[in-house]
Each structure stands twice: as structure tokens, then as C-alpha cells.
Amino acid sequence: MIEIKNLTKKFGSYCAVDNLSLLVKSGEIFGFLGPNGAGKTTTIKMIAGIMSPTSGNIIVDGVDVSKSAIEAKKKIAYIPDEPFVYPNLTAREFLRFIGDIYDIPSKEQDEAISFYLSRFDLLDKADQLLGSFSHGMKQKVLIASVLMRKPKVILFDEPTVGLDPRSVKNFKDLISTQTKAGVSIFMCTHILEMAEKICDKVGIIYNGKMISCGPIDKLRKESGNNGSLEDIFLELTS
Numbered sequence: 683m684i685e686i687k688n689l690t691k692k693f694g695s696y697c698a699v700d701n702l703s704l705l706v707k708s709g710e711i712f713g714f715l716g717p718n719g720a721g722k723t724t725t726i727k728m729i730a731g732i733m734s735p736t737s738g739n740i741i742v743d744g745v746d747v748s749k750s751a752i753e754a755k756k757k758i759a760y761i762p763d764e765p766f767v768y769p770n771l772t773a774r775e776f777l778r779f780i781g782d783i784y785d786i787p788s789k790e791q792d793e794a795i796s797f798y799l800s801r802f803d804l805l806d807k808a809d810q811l812l813g814s815f816s817h818g819m820k821q822k823v824l825i826a827s828v829l830m831r832k833p834k835v836i837l838f839d840e841p842t843v844g845l846d847p848r849s850v851k852n853f854k855d856l857i858s859t860q861t862k863a864g865v866s867i868f869m870c871t872h873i874l875e876m877a878e879k880i881c882d883k884v885g886i887i888y889n890g891k892m893i894s895c896g897p898i899d900k901l902r903k904e905s906g907n908n909g910s911l912e913d914i915f916l917e918l919t920s
């Protein structure tokens with residue numbers, strides 16, 4: 683579903699992403715791990731089609747993101763680490779706006795808005811302005827806005843920063859429903875415990891280079907470390 687080949691991004695002479703290749707199949711959850719500044723956000727922005735690569739290819743569900751940007755973006759949902767929502771719209775207005783942009787029929791929008799806002803305990807705040815929402819509440823509205831669109835690929839940059847434990851549980855349940863329907867998830871995370879629990883595969887990026895990639899058992903064998911993902915991560919990035 684996501685095929686990345688020899689992806690490189692340079693800022694001047696600095697190489698933020700260095701010859702990265704990876705594959706995420708339909709229904710898989712891929713965890714992209716690495717220390718601060720490793721190149722995770724830069725990679726996710728290139729997959730989302732909002733930053734162009736210096737070289738390399740990104741194919742999403744058979745569509746080349748650089749060559750057919752609009753077609754690719756219809757298949758992709760991207761949730762950045764800093765959730766942006768329009769402060770002068772209410773949660774319901776924002777979700778209707780996104781629904782209209784993506785041509786979701788209005789009855790379907792209403793059902794999805796009630797379903798997701800109630801899942802995230804926000805139904806009573808549906809008609810309040812987003813400017814008054816906390817970081818975590820904005821994140822939930824954004825997650826609702828992408829799930830409502832039924833994308834093929836969801837890109838999450840640090841998805842659970844700002845979410846309370848119950849919302850994290852809700853988030854995990856919702857993405858598991860998505861993957862069962864064949865949606866692929868690409869997720870940058872610092873929370874190694876969560877990556878270990880929910881990801882089918884992980885990739886560890888360090889100084890722009892993928893230093894290890896595959897199911898956690900494979901990483902364990904490669905690193906010779908039989909411990910947790912945290913132990914493997916610390917060993918590989920030390």
C-alpha cells in the first residue's frame with residue numbers, strides 16, 4: 683500500500699532523509715521510530731505529498747505521490763504532530779467542512795460526526811468553537827475528520843501526544859477496526875510500549891538512515907537483544 687524507494691531529502695547540504703526504502707502492506711500498522719531530529723516528520727510530510735523529495739519514489743496504492751498528487755491525496759489522510767483546526771469553526775462545522783471537501787454525502791457526514799464525537803466524548807462540545815479546545819481535544823477532532831473520509835492510508839505523526847489514557851484506548855480500537863478493513867497505518871511514535879503492542883512492523887531511523895526494519899522479532903534477532911522494543915531501540919541508536 684505504501685512503497686518507498688531510495689527516498690532522500692536534503693536541506694542545503696544537510697541530508698535529513700538518506701536513501702530510505704520501505705514497504706507497508708494493506709492492513710498493516712507500521713511504526714516509525716527514531717530519536718528527535720532523525721527524519722521522521724520529514725519522511726511523513728513527503729508521503730503526504732506536502733514536501734517534495736530531493737530524489738526517490740513514493741507510491742501509495744499504486745499512485746505516484748510526486749506525479750499524481752491530487753489522486754494520491756484522496757487516498758491519504760495525514761495527522762500532523764501539531765493539530766491544526768480552524769479556531770472560529772465549531773467541531774461540527776469543521777467536520778462538515780472536511781466532509782464537503784471530500785464529497786461525503788451529508789447524511790453519511792451526520793452519522794459519522796455523531797459516531798466519532800461520541801466515541802471521543804465530545805458530543806456535548808460539538809457546537810463549541812475549536813479555538814476553545816485543548817490540544818488533545820483538537821487531536822480527537824482531527825482523528826474524527828480523517829476516519830470519516832475512509833482513507834486507504836493514514837499517516838500519524840505522534841498520534842497520542844496529548845490524549846488521555848481512555849482516548850488512547852479508543853484510538854487503538856478505532857485503528858484496529860480500520861486495519862481490519864484493509865487500511866494501512868504509518869505512525870511515528872516515541873511511545874515504544876504502544877509500538878510494541880500494536881505495530882506489525884517497525885522501522886528505526888537514525889540520522890536519516892533506516893538502521894533496522896521489520897517485525898519486532900526480526901529486530902530482536904538482528905540486534906542480538908532479547909528484551910523489549912525499548913531495549914532494542916536504545917541499543918541500536920546508542
Ligand SMILES: Nc1ncnc2c1ncn2[C@@H]1O[C@H](COP(=O)(O)OP(=O)(O)O)[C@@H](O)[C@H]1O
Nearest residue numbers: 693697698716717718719720721722723724725
Ligand atoms: N524545513 C527544514 N529546513 C531545514 N532543516 C530541516 C527542515 N525540516 C527539518 N529539518 C531538519 O531535518 C532533520 C530531521 O527533522 P524531522 O524530520 O523533523 O525529525 P523528527 O521528526 O524525526 O524529530 C532535523 O535535523 C531538522 O532540523
Ligand SMILES: [Mg+2]
Nearest residue numbers: 722723724763
Ligand atoms: Mg517529528
